[in-house]
Amino acid sequence: MPFSQFGLAPFFSKSLSHFNYAEPTPIQSAAIPAILKGQDVLGIAKTGSGKTAAFVLPILQQLEVAQISQHRDPTVLVLVPTRELADQVTQVFREFLPSLTSGVSCLAVYGGVSINTQMQALRRVDVLVATPGRLLDLIEKNAVRLANIQTLVLDEADKMLNLGFQEEVDQLLRLLPVKRQNLLFSATLSEDVSAMQRLILKDPLVLQIDEVGESPQQIHQEGYFVTEERKGVLLRYLIKHEQLQQVLVFVSSHKKADNVTAKLVKNKINACAIHSKMGQNVRRDALKKFKDGRVTVLVSTDLLARGIDIDCLSYVINYELPRSPKDYIHRIGRTGRAGASGEAISLITPAEEHHFGVIQKKMGQRVAMVQSDGLDLRGY
Numbered sequence: 001m002p003f004s005q006f007g008l009a010p011f012f013s014k015s016l017s018h019f020n021y022a023e024p025t026p027i028q029s030a031a032i033p034a035i036l037k038g039q040d041v042l043g044i045a046k047t048g049s050g051k052t053a054a055f056v057l058p059i060l061q062q063l064e065v066a067q068i069s070q071h072r073d074p075t076v077l078v079l080v081p082t083r084e085l086a087d088q089v090t091q092v093f094r095e096f097l098p099s100l101t102s103g104v105s106c107l108a109v110y111g112g113v114s115i116n117t118q119m120q121a122l123r124r125v126d127v128l129v130a131t132p133g134r135l136l137d138l139i140e141k142n143a144v145r146l147a148n149i150q151t152l153v154l155d156e157a158d159k160m161l162n163l164g165f166q167e168e169v170d171q172l173l174r175l176l177p178v179k180r181q182n183l184l185f186s187a188t189l190s191e192d193v194s195a196m197q198r199l200i201l202k203d204p205l206v207l208q209i210d211e212v213g214e215s216p217q218q219i220h221q222e223g224y225f226v227t228e229e230r231k232g233v234l235l236r237y238l239i240k241h242e243q244l245q246q247v248l249v250f251v252s253s254h255k256k257a258d259n260v261t262a263k264l265v266k267n268k269i270n271a272c273a274i275h276s277k278m279g280q281n282v283r284r285d286a287l288k289k290f291k292d293g294r295v296t297v298l299v300s301t302d303l304l305a306r307g308i309d310i311d312c313l314s315y316v317i318n319y320e321l322p323r324s325p326k327d328y329i330h331r332i333g334r335t336g337r338a339g340a341s342g343e344a345i346s347l348i349t350p351a352e353e354h355h356f357g358v359i360q361k362k363m364g365q366r367v368a369m370v371q372s373d374g375l376d377l378r379g380y
């Protein structure tokens with residue numbers, strides 16, 4: 001069914017076809033009409049469901065129709081837990097800005113980069129995408145006011161609360177006008193998220209798109225039994241022998257990310273690390289190179305397990321397992337997105353076997369296991 005059936009204006013059609021959005025995803029079909037009507041929405045949906053465009057498109061249409069891009073202060077606030085997600089959401093807004101005539105502008109603000117540049121850029125912004133801490137700093141410096149916010153979006157609310165942003169979010173909520181539209185998106189409906197939705201949302205449309213606990217069917221999962229000593233060489237074997245392109249490798253600590261990356265580079269594999277101990281510009285650069293295909297392997301901590309959208313990412317490798325089964329599902333969900341197929345490979349040592357069993361049980365799915373003893377890893 002075309003987007004126009006859901007009340008989306010024809011002025012988006014060029015951009016929609018340019019970005020190959022032939023039909024709305026389920027969350028878009030349900031959320032777009034409700035948001036256009038001004039209703040509050042609770043969307044339980046993972047990244048990959050099309051949830052960003054589900055709020056970006058109706059918000060832009062509301063701004064265009066009302067021609068309200070004249071305020072000095074922003075009218076839309078999108079709160080996100082990470083800098084990467086802030087960039088990604090802003091990019092989706094910017095993809096659709098050329099469809100509009102009203103000169104709507106969108107800006108991302110987050111920590112780890114110069115606050116002065118952001119203060120200057122904030123002179124006239126309609127849609128502000130922000131991480132909570134930096135936004136509070138900017139408010140304190142009188143660089144922005146939230147008095148004109150008409151729509152609040154809380155994206156990845158569960159991660160926001162897991163990262164301990166509750167207090168900052170509460171502080172920000174107190175600065176918003178009481179009368180506003182609220183849209184809350186979360187991959188999971190935890191108790192914390194339920195409490196937050198009761199606090200924020202008024203008579204919301206509740207959309208549960210993808211049960212957490214299910215793994216996307218289009219992701220092929222495989223595990224390799226391997227000893228700790230042979231993990232590194234098995235990783236290089238898989239990448240080189242199978243000629244894998246665009247591989248996201250997950251490890252459990254920033255030290256491990258640096259070590260694994262160094263070993264890959266030493267063995268002539270084009271790899272970069274990404275983790276929270278790196279400066280924001282270095283992180284952004286690593287992610288961009290990976291997305292552009294200039295880097296074959298990105299070695300990441302769980303920093304990138306959620307939220308981040310990488311077009312056509314075919315391979316996720318768990319060099320080490322995450323602690324929680326939910327994180328496993330989030331990690332493998334980086335591949336097989338928007339209907340594409342993907343492959344998730346986990347390297348399992350004897351010490352990790354029991355935990356991998358628990359993950360599979362929680363997921364309700366068995367993962368085919370391969371013995372790596374027989375593989376000739378010499379020369380890798």
Ligand code: AMP
Nearest residue numbers: 021023024025047048049050051052338
């Ligand atoms: P999200 O869940 O917002 O992170 O979106 C995941 C991916 O799906 C992004 O790469 C979007 O560009 C893509 N996408 C969103 N909506 C559609 C659609 N209606 N048709 C095709 N792709 C889409």
